[in-house]
Amino acid sequence: MRPYPEEIVLALQRGFAAHFLPExxxxxxxxxxxxxxxxxxxxxxxxxxxxxxxxxxxxDLRALLADLDxxxxxxxxxxxxxxxxxxxxxxxxAADVRLASLRAEFDALRQVFCxxxxxxxxxxxxxxxxxxxxxxxxxxxWFSADARKRSIPLLNN
Amino acid sequence: MREDQxxxxxxxxxxxAAELRVSNVARIxxxxxxxxxxxxxxxxxxxAAIQRSFIARRxxxxxxxxxxxxxxxxxxxxxxxxxxxxxxxxxIDRQGAALERPTFIMxxxxxxxxxxxxxTSPAFAGLRPTIARQKAQILARIHDVDIEKIPSLERPxxxxxxxxxxxxxxxxxxxQDTLEPQPVLEFAFNWMKRxxxxxxEKLVLVHGDYRTGNFLYDQxxxxxGILDWEMAHAGDPVEDLGWAVIKSWRWARNDLVGGLCxxxxxxxxxxxxxxxxxxxxxxxxxxxxxxxxxxxxxITGTKSIVEGKTPDxxxxxxxxVNPGVEVELLELIK
Numbered sequence: 001m002r003p004y005p006e007e008i009v010l011a012l013q014r015g016f017a018a019h020f021l022p023e024x025x026x027x028x029x030x031x032x033x034x035x036x037x038x039x040x041x042x043x044x045x046x047x048x049x050x051x052x053x054x055x056x057x058x059x060d061l062r063a064l065l066a067d068l069d070x071x072x073x074x075x076x077x078x079x080x081x082x083x084x085x086x087x088x089x090x091x092x093x094a095a096d097v098r099l100a101s102l103r104a105e106f107d108a109l110r111q112v113f114c115x116x117x118x119x120x121x122x123x124x125x126x127x128x129x130x131x132x133x134x135x136x137x138x139x140x141x142w143f144s145a146d147a148r149k150r151s152i153p154l155l156n157n
Numbered sequence: 158m159r160e161d162q163x164x165x166x167x168x169x170x171x172x173x174a175a176e177l178r179v180s181n182v183a184r185i186x187x188x189x190x191x192x193x194x195x196x197x198x199x200x201x202x203x204x205a206a207i208q209r210s211f212i213a214r215r216x217x218x219x220x221x222x223x224x225x226x227x228x229x230x231x232x233x234x235x236x237x238x239x240x241x242x243x244x245x246x247x248x249i250d251r252q253g254a255a256l257e258r259p260t261f262i263m264x265x266x267x268x269x270x271x272x273x274x275x276x277t278s279p280a281f282a283g284l285r286p287t288i289a290r291q292k293a294q295i296l297a298r299i300h301d302v303d304i305e306k307i308p309s310l311e312r313p314x315x316x317x318x319x320x321x322x323x324x325x326x327x328x329x330x331x332x333q334d335t336l337e338p339q340p341v342l343e344f345a346f347n348w349m350k351r352x353x354x355x356x357x358e359k360l361v362l363v364h365g366d367y368r369t370g371n372f373l374y375d376q377x378x379x380x381x382g383i384l385d386w387e388m389a390h391a392g393d394p395v396e397d398l399g400w401a402v403i404k405s406w407r408w409a410r411n412d413l414v415g416g417l418c419x420x421x422x423x424x425x426x427x428x429x430x431x432x433x434x435x436x437x438x439x440x441x442x443x444x445x446x447x448x449x450x451x452x453x454x455x456i457t458g459t460k461s462i463v464e465g466k467t468p469d470x471x472x473x474x475x476x477x478v479n480p481g482v483e484v485e486l487l488e489l490i491k
Contacts, residue, residue: 031186035474042477113340121347143341144487147480
């Protein structure tokens with residue numbers, strides 16, 4: 001069934017540049033056109049990979065949380081024990097591959113990391129959380145790699 | 158904003174002006190927290206023909222900053238005539254009765270704000286060291302302004318609470334505006350709360366958005382005007398340095414602060430001009446804080462665009478800046 005949605009967006013991007021841009025008279029309108037074109041590009045970039053990216057991310061986040069659960073087993077603190085209880089009941093996996101379902105799972109898993117911040121973030125310098133320190137480094141590395149995939153070079157970042 | 162609206166408003170403000178005409182009304186791109194419009198006005202006064210260029214700053218329907226009072230006008234009015242270059246403010250329509258939304262009108266200063274050109278163009282290579290020094294010196298003067306002259310300025314209860322006050326303020330904004338969980342920002346908030354800097358000697362006027370791109374400059378004078386005071390508040394002076402040094406504002410995609418000079422040079426120039434010694438650990442705290450604040454500003458912008466409160470496409474695009482900020486934050490707090 002051609003054109004595919006990403007091909008439609010590409011056609012819109014080209015069509016806007018060909019037909020609308022020459023008609024824009026004010027420098028303000030011309031400047032607004034630039035982010036519009038970039039947003040078309042982002043939509044095209046994400047369209048094909050969005051579902052698979054979320055499937056991969058959800059799998060990785062579950063693996064990190066399983067390893068975090070194992071590390072917390074070696075931490076003799078009440079908050080660590082409470083965290084393990086909550087990790088025993090992780091959000092269910094998405095029932096289908098619709099983006100809405102996969103995003104809901106992704107957000108629920110990210111929320112678990114938010115809830116565990118006080119056990120993860122201080123782990124590098126707190127002897128009581130030493131078993132979590134290697135996981136902390138892996139968690140930061142994963143979130144950094146994930147962010148790099150989503151980043152576009154607008155400023156210096 | 159239309160010529161007839163502006164002309165009617167100016168006639169009310171200047172009843173002595175005869176034959177008043179407004180022309181060349183144009184919106185200036187950028188300024189995602191407030192609309193900026195330029196226009197010309199001509200009139201006769203006591204038989205003399207007068208022509209002036211103006212800038213109007215109007216609250217948008219929605220913005221990167223949700224709190225759109227007209228503090229900026231109060232600050233310009235308070236420091237006008239000082240050794241901090243700012244535009245002369247003329248009139249304010251606080252209720253937006255005449256110009257649709259709250260608006261103030263000021264004189265137009267010479268110069269451009271183009272940060273990328275300043276940081277990268279060979280034409281400005283000789284100007285960059287001058288501007289870097291002026292930028293540090295003017296910041297020191299801003300921090301010497303008597304904050305009691307600006308009653309509308311938000312301030313923490315005491316100098317000792319200035320860092321936690323700002324951290325908690327932006328944490329509330331994040332919780333209110335975010336559309337999704339933010340684990341990296343949660344890590345950063347926890348990092349900051351465990352490393353609050355020593356209190357400043359006293360509360361100072363913090364510009365809140367002091368960076369290359371928020372001042373006017375030209376070849377003759379260097380910096381001609383400091384703009385964009387919407388986020389000004391009373392607080393710790395190192396906060397402004399932390400904002401100035403973040404990666405996002407380096408423009409030339411190198412390690413130079415604001416695309417102008419090495420980080421330590423900038424801090425030294427500020428120390429020399431202000432007489433303050435900048436605690437480097439405190440500077441790192443405020444650098445982390447500034448990246449968090451930067452990300453939350455764009456979270457607010459994302460909410461506005463997703464909820465249909467604004468058609469500004471720049472706000473939609475800025476959402477995609479945040480992953481890069483997360484990478485930087487994780488590097489800073491690892």
